[in-house]
Amino acid sequence: MQTLDYAIPGTRPTQPGWVTFVPPLAVLMLALLMHYCVPFLGAYAERIMTDMAIAMIAAMSLTIVNGFTGQFSIGHAAFMALGGYTAAWCSYYFCLRYWGQTAVVPGTLFGTHQLILLCCALIGGAVAAGAGWVVGLPSLRLRGDYLAIVTLGFGEILRVLFQQTNSQALSKPELANRPLFGSDPTNPGWVFPPGVGGSLGFTDIPKSTNLFLCYLLVGLTFLFAYRLKFSSLGRALLSIREDEIAAEAMGVNVTRLKVRAFMFAAFFAGIAGTLYAHQSGTTLRPIDSGFIRSFDIVIMVVLGGLGSISGALLAAVIITGVTAALLGLTDYGLLPYRMPVFALVLILMMIFRPKGLFGVHEIWDYLPQFGRKGAK
Amino acid sequence: MRKFFGALAIGLAAFALPASALAQDILVGHYGSLTGSEATFGQSTSNGIKLAISEINGAGGINGKMVKLVEYDTKGDAREAGAVVTRLVTADKVSIVLGEVASSLSLAGAPVCQSNQVPMISPSSTNPRVTLVGDYIFRVCFIDEFQGYVAAKFATESKKAKRIAILQDQASAYSVGLADFFQKYLQQFGGDVTTRQSYNAGDQDFTARLTAIRGTNPDMIYVPGYYTDVANIAIQARKLGINVPLLGGDGWDSAKLTEIGGKSIEGSFFSNHAAPDEPAMVDFSAKYRDEYGADPDALAALGYDAAMVAFDAIKRAKSHTGPAIRDALKETKLQGVTGMIAFDGDRNTTKDAVMVEVKDGKLVMAERIKPSN
Numbered sequence: 001m002q003t004l005d006y007a008i009p010g011t012r013p014t015q016p017g018w019v020t021f022v023p024p025l026a027v028l029m030l031a032l033l034m035h036y037c038v039p040f041l042g043a044y045a046e047r048i049m050t051d052m053a054i055a056m057i058a059a060m061s062l063t064i065v066n067g068f069t070g071q072f073s074i075g076h077a078a079f080m081a082l083g084g085y086t087a088a089w090c091s092y093y094f095c096l097r098y099w100g101q102t103a104v105v106p107g108t109l110f111g112t113h114q115l116i117l118l119c120c121a122l123i124g125g126a127v128a129a130g131a132g133w134v135v136g137l138p139s140l141r142l143r144g145d146y147l148a149i150v151t152l153g154f155g156e157i158l159r160v161l162f163q164q165t166n167s168q169a170l171s172k173p174e175l176a177n178r179p180l181f182g183s184d185p186t187n188p189g190w191v192f193p194p195g196v197g198g199s200l201g202f203t204d205i206p207k208s209t210n211l212f213l214c215y216l217l218v219g220l221t222f223l224f225a226y227r228l229k230f231s232s233l234g235r236a237l238l239s240i241r242e243d244e245i246a247a248e249a250m251g252v253n254v255t256r257l258k259v260r261a262f263m264f265a266a267f268f269a270g271i272a273g274t275l276y277a278h279q280s281g282t283t284l285r286p287i288d289s290g291f292i293r294s295f296d297i298v299i300m301v302v303l304g305g306l307g308s309i310s311g312a313l314l315a316a317v318i319i320t321g322v323t324a325a326l327l328g329l330t331d332y333g334l335l336p337y338r339m340p341v342f343a344l345v346l347i348l349m350m351i352f353r354p355k356g357l358f359g360v361h362e363i364w365d366y367l368p369q370f371g372r373k374g375a376k
Numbered sequence: 377m378r379k380f381f382g383a384l385a386i387g388l389a390a391f392a393l394p395a396s397a398l399a400q401d402i403l404v405g406h407y408g409s410l411t412g413s414e415a416t417f418g419q420s421t422s423n424g425i426k427l428a429i430s431e432i433n434g435a436g437g438i439n440g441k442m443v444k445l446v447e448y449d450t451k452g453d454a455r456e457a458g459a460v461v462t463r464l465v466t467a468d469k470v471s472i473v474l475g476e477v478a479s480s481l482s483l484a485g486a487p488v489c490q491s492n493q494v495p496m497i498s499p500s501s502t503n504p505r506v507t508l509v510g511d512y513i514f515r516v517c518f519i520d521e522f523q524g525y526v527a528a529k530f531a532t533e534s535k536k537a538k539r540i541a542i543l544q545d546q547a548s549a550y551s552v553g554l555a556d557f558f559q560k561y562l563q564q565f566g567g568d569v570t571t572r573q574s575y576n577a578g579d580q581d582f583t584a585r586l587t588a589i590r591g592t593n594p595d596m597i598y599v600p601g602y603y604t605d606v607a608n609i610a611i612q613a614r615k616l617g618i619n620v621p622l623l624g625g626d627g628w629d630s631a632k633l634t635e636i637g638g639k640s641i642e643g644s645f646f647s648n649h650a651a652p653d654e655p656a657m658v659d660f661s662a663k664y665r666d667e668y669g670a671d672p673d674a675l676a677a678l679g680y681d682a683a684m685v686a687f688d689a690i691k692r693a694k695s696h697t698g699p700a701i702r703d704a705l706k707e708t709k710l711q712g713v714t715g716m717i718a719f720d721g722d723r724n725t726t727k728d729a730v731m732v733e734v735k736d737g738k739l740v741m742a743e744r745i746k747p748s749n
Contacts, residue, residue: 043466047459163547185556200503200549201454201480281458281488285480286547327448327460335449339411
């Protein structure tokens, strides 16, 4: 493929080299800021901010498939769960093997456990992306509703498979006595079928997710999605969304790009799943890969506007925040009405803003244009 | 656009606000599945707890202080459970936490209580691992192993049934765990498992599974599932001409069991925490019916007992801090609706279990079985 020369006068101004490092540094600063400031709001605020970060990564990754490429996938939680289970399996058994316990010192910025978490996130993301490739290759030749059904089925298959896994080894001596393979209930293997708790769920995973890592990964996912959207690859993805036949006529390899978008999305979903698995106060359960979780993410993407990264971000924050805020209804004895109220908010949103918060645009398209040339 | 940011700001501000309460109130937290597919469990437990609270407040509260309940819904979701328990112990700052029914949700909430040193009493999580989370986690029910033992003993010794088929709900840790323990004890008592079949909660058609079971010609069928599935299984089993009794666990306990199951469920047995015709349970039922106009199930009784145990410990505790309440809990000796409650080294309760029979559309006690040791 021929590279475009951006230095042609009048097309795009060349920028000094250091500008490249500004966005990653900004992400780092944001992560540090979150890590040191949010704890002043209390442990519950910390928890909600972590939930928000995980939702943001999941929503942004789904935007790549549902938003940019226009492929309606409703099995996104399955990739999250797969990444989460894989990463948690790695970190749990690693900690058990070497330290005999999985306790994590809370409040650490970046310790050994966080390093393990990052490595496991890469593994989890890679496995999820691999699954995305396997699922995507045959099914992305399908269009519209058919893809939705395939992804839905994928989630349900994974859910049942997770239920069939072995119980987890709870201590170092127990782990040493277990065989690698086998599914005998009295002495189950821990490698295959993996010892991840079956239907009870995977518990005691090292609680190494912290706000620093969460927002670092939110920032990196955002940079990735942003750069993707405005790259030639991203433009090709957008063209698939607008008209597949026209895109193909223009020389876009539709199936290959769809699979690639699917794999990107699955990778970041795996990372979100990893953060979720290692979060304190949660267990990883087979149901996490079911369609209810997937729909939570789809709602965020649709609410934010299909194709808008900042919309997905904001929708993730709003949905997590509103669900948490509605818990306050308990003071008035109205707790059972929490979900109906939440659903009502969504319905009103869709009536008054059917395109979602920002439609296909980004948040800065609505803000005053500072020093931009050629703004309308 | 401004509207959205406004709404967002309100949302962000609201979740940081703790539940309003007078400083002299004693706050008791409860987290349960008040909505979702397991809603009846959470609602029954909640009713039991509320009954206990109105009773203690009617009697002047604990040492002159009123008890106030802070209750959140988990929707049967582990992520929600962790979040609301975090809110209970760090934002609302409750003295003690009650909940959850489902063991997998208790396992999400318990570590939060443990690390914040707030005692938690689970009314009815029967999985052995729940209290092993730490020394702040207690329960007022027996564990799955005992329930499996009770059902196996009852079948082999009282009903002389030796060949038993198992039909488990493979999606539920509760069901699979119970089936495992039942199988273990059945073999110890000299019985045999003829076949072990699985279904998924919510299935509508059990014919294939039941036909396979019919082929092995068992004396009884052990179905450690929840009442809705069990009632359907009973109906379909009778249609297939399987007339042996079904056997089950405390997941059967609901008025809906006989309502849906009708004649098909007649003559079946299940292990439970208390039988409706026991004297303590009859008194409790009368109070409960006055308040809610319906008969209580064992979950309501356990919720009531859990709350009473909590009040008793707070009353005896030297101060209202977590460690003091925990120490008082360890010394508990209280006659509850579901039996004598005292905690062993693993913070479990050693209580009798009852086998309940479905007879003429009513649940009656068939046998009381004591722990073996």
